[in-house]
Amino acid sequence: MTATSSTSPKSPARTVATKRERDPVAAKQALIAAAVAEFASKGFAGARVDEIAAAAGVNKQLVYHYFDSKQGLYLVALESVYAEIREKEQKLTLNELEPLEAMKQLVAFSFDYLAEHPEFIALLADENRSHGANLHESERLQKMHSPFIEMLEATLERGVAAGVFRPDFDAINLYISIAGISYFFFSNNHTLSAIFGKALDARGALLQRRRHVIEFAINALRPDKDVA
Structure with a gap:
């Protein structure tokens, strides 16, 4: 049995996400665009921060870092x-x-x-x-x-x-x-x-x-x- 390398390359999607997370402007724009789509589709009550972050390709914590809360993101999207x-x-x-x-x-x-x-x-x-x-x-x-x-x-x-x-x-x-x-x-x-x-x-x-x-x-x- 061969050992699995612990230094396997990152997936392309994760690499893109990492680059975006390091760019505040790109991360914010991606989150706002994803938020507009999510809130328009499900309304404020039905929208989920996890899904917005996933659609934007960034870590969920960035929502709270840049917008403080789900409501803060909703307001910026509006x-x-x-x-x-x-x-x-x-x-x-x-x-x-x-x-x-x-x-x-x-x-x-x-x-x-x-x-x-x-x-x-x-x-x-x-x-x-x-x-x-x-x-x-x-x-x-x-x-x-x-x-x-x-x-x-x-x-x-x-x-x-x-x-x-x-x-x-x-x-x-x-x-x-x-x-x-x-x-x-x-x-x-x-x-x-x-x-x-x-x-x-x-x-x-x-x-x-x-x-x-x-x-x-x-x-x-x-x-x-x-x-x-």
Whole structure:
């Protein structure tokens, strides 16, 4: 019988994990990405730190080292998804577009972001179940002002001045309406598909809904010619 060497090489997975653990930035990013996926899938109550660490390829103790607790990691994960949408909002350049076209792009952006980021919808649903408690705890989120509201307000003002939008809409209510008609479609897609007997997550259904949401918002904003 041959003796087993005590100096056998480490497995590739463990080598990667060791390198990542030695790099604080990489370890944190891996943990946050794994946390977003875990919390979106199972909610805060169902998520497990062990599984998050395993998915990130790092030692479980790093969660507590960098984030203090499971709740601390959840809060950072929540902040990260909000930071991403804020970053994408800031890249929208609408000043050179006519008000109608600018508004169409704003509505389309809201719809497309939700279509591409189901984890954002899942995390929002879970956070609402806890009455937004973690959002209230985050100073970073409270300071993370959305440029989307400012863009809506500016576009509304330009549209009113051009005579293509009615003057009695405010940006916050409009934002809630735009977000709502898209959010409900995605957050309830499975039940809606079952009720209506249609695959509402199919590409054709998504494109149809996208057109409807844009047209619905634009038509609501048009001046009422019958009002004196």
